[in-house]
Amino acid sequence: MKVPFSPPHIDDKIIAEVVATLRSGWITTGPRTKLFEQKLAEYCGIQHVICVNSASAGLELALRWFGIGPGDEVIVPAYTYTASAEVVVHCGAKLVLVDVNDNLLIDPEQVRKAVTPRTKAIIPVDIVGLPCDYQQLYDIVNDATIKQQFQPANDIQRNLGRILVLSDAAHSLGAYYRGRHTGSVADISVFSFHAVKNLTTAEGGAICLNLPEPFLSEQIHKELKTLSLHGQSKDAFTKTKAGSWRYDVQTIGYKCNMTDVAAAMGLVELERYDEEILPVRKHIFDTYNQAFADDPRFRLPIYETEELQSSYHVFTLRVNGISEEQRDTIIMKMAENEVAANVHFIPLPMLTAYKELGFDIQEFPNAYRNYACEISLPVYHTLTDEMVAEVIHTLKKAVTEVLSL
Numbered sequence: 196m197k198v199p200f201s202p203p204h205i206d207d208k209i210i211a212e213v214v215a216t217l218r219s220g221w222i223t224t225g226p227r228t229k230l231f232e233q234k235l236a237e238y239c240g241i242q243h244v245i246c247v248n249s250a251s252a253g254l255e256l257a258l259r260w261f262g263i264g265p266g267d268e269v270i271v272p273a274y275t276y277t278a279s280a281e282v283v284v285h286c287g288a289k290l291v292l293v294d295v296n297d298n299l300l301i302d303p304e305q306v307r308k309a310v311t312p313r314t315k316a317i318i319p320v321d322i323v324g325l326p327c328d329y330q331q332l333y334d335i336v337n338d339a340t341i342k343q344q345f346q347p348a349n350d351i352q353r354n355l356g357r358i359l360v361l362s363d364a365a366h367s368l369g370a371y372y373r374g375r376h377t378g379s380v381a382d383i384s385v386f387s388f389h390a391v392k393n394l395t396t397a398e399g400g401a402i403c404l405n406l407p408e409p410f411l412s413e414q415i416h417k418e419l420k421t422l423s424l425h426g427q428s429k430d431a432f433t434k435t436k437a438g439s440w441r442y443d444v445q446t447i448g449y450k451c452n453m454t455d456v457a458a459a460m461g462l463v464e465l466e467r468y469d470e471e472i473l474p475v476r477k478h479i480f481d482t483y484n485q486a487f488a489d490d491p492r493f494r495l496p497i498y499e500t501e502e503l504q505s506s507y508h509v510f511t512l513r514v515n516g517i518s519e520e521q522r523d524t525i526i527m528k529m530a531e532n533e534v535a536a537n538v539h540f541i542p543l544p545m546l547t548a549y550k551e552l553g554f555d556i557q558e559f560p561n562a563y564r565n566y567a568c569e570i571s572l573p574v575y576h577t578l579t580d581e582m583v584a585e586v587i588h589t590l591k592k593a594v595t596e597v598l599s600l
């Protein structure tokens with residue numbers, strides 16, 4: 196039985212909405228994007244969301260809005276996808292990588308050690324859908340000594356008066372941290388709707404605003420919306436209204452707006468996300484969990500605790516005591532049986548570009564230890580119980596073979 200890793204969830208309902216959008220005469224940012232922003236804000240329990248064309252663009256826009264630039268430092272976990280870190284480099288700031296804990300989440304103690312007077316932001320990553328320990332991170336940024344050494348360089352930074360917590364929530368739409376949906380926990384959170392994510396718009400992202408007083412969410416929404424579309428005072432939809440042609444460019448902006456074609460997909464998926472999408476993913480997680488729980492060869496990922504509920508994005512199984520090479524062989528053997536597995540993620544210090552920035556994986560032992568024995572198992576809407584059983588069987592067989600070599 197062939198089991199792909201993560202095909203996008205596209206059904207007739209989505210196709211019909213995309214076709215309706217194409218026929219509507221308005222395909223780029225317009226009414227559907229606006230509605231999607233409102234629905235996402237409602238879903239997360241916040242006032243304002245800005246939709247963009249990727250999470251990468253959303254993270255970078257947030258950093259640039261905050262005024263991150265040369266001389267600043269931004270702390271990012273070593274165990275993540277390159278998108279979480281590259282945005283810091285794009286802004287010309289110094290990337291500071293820190294190690295993760297055994298849940299693959301940024302380790303607050305390492306963050307505390309890495310903070311300097313130049314630290315302007317932390318980008319915790321809700322890896323594979325599990326929210327980070329935001330309370331501990333906020334304890335750090337609100338620590339009196341750390342606040343005192345914070346050096347604001349503009350009015351926005353002065354108003355916040357501390358390090359910004361910018362959550363990379365690319366994986367965690369629908370997850371909960373202490374009873375609150377992600378998107379409403381950090382100062383700013385950014386979701387991804389890339390093709391492999393729980394909810395996809397083919398490409399897309401959303402910036403969720405949750406800044407404390409004196410920030411006005413409505414005003415920041417307007418600023419970021421403008422910044423995402425060339426800094427132009429009116430979007431194309433508004434400009435096409437008769438007599439409304441004149442516009443101004445208020446800031447030198449960027450081009451990363453979401454299209455209505457993308458928003459149409461997002462609207463359909465969000466409407467049924469809690470009732471239809473998440474329960475299927477949870478069922479798959481539970482099935483994997485039960486299948487591996489009594490087998491001492493495996494270490495299971497945490498995905499539900501009293502404080503946390505995952506978005507069930509990717510099931511990150513660890514195989515105890517195996518080497519990186521053995522892990523690769525297991526995945527290869529599974530592939531020979533047409534079952535796709537994956538690794539989330541290769542820690543950044545192991546990748547050429549980050550080595551060239553001076554990072555060395557030896558300084559991130561926990562990231563490496565977890566990466567070396569990690570195997571990501573498929574989780575998606577159309578993955579049937581038979582396919583899940585096939586994944587479990589194929590994996591256990593491959594592990595037995597590799598361990599007996």
Ligand SMILES: Cc1ncc(COP(=O)(O)O)c(C=O)c1O
Nearest residue numbers: 249250251276278279365387389
């Ligand atoms: C942890 C993480 N952050 C950010 C991104 C970037 O998302 P996007 O492709 O929407 O830019 C990804 C993409 O896979 C990711 O895995």
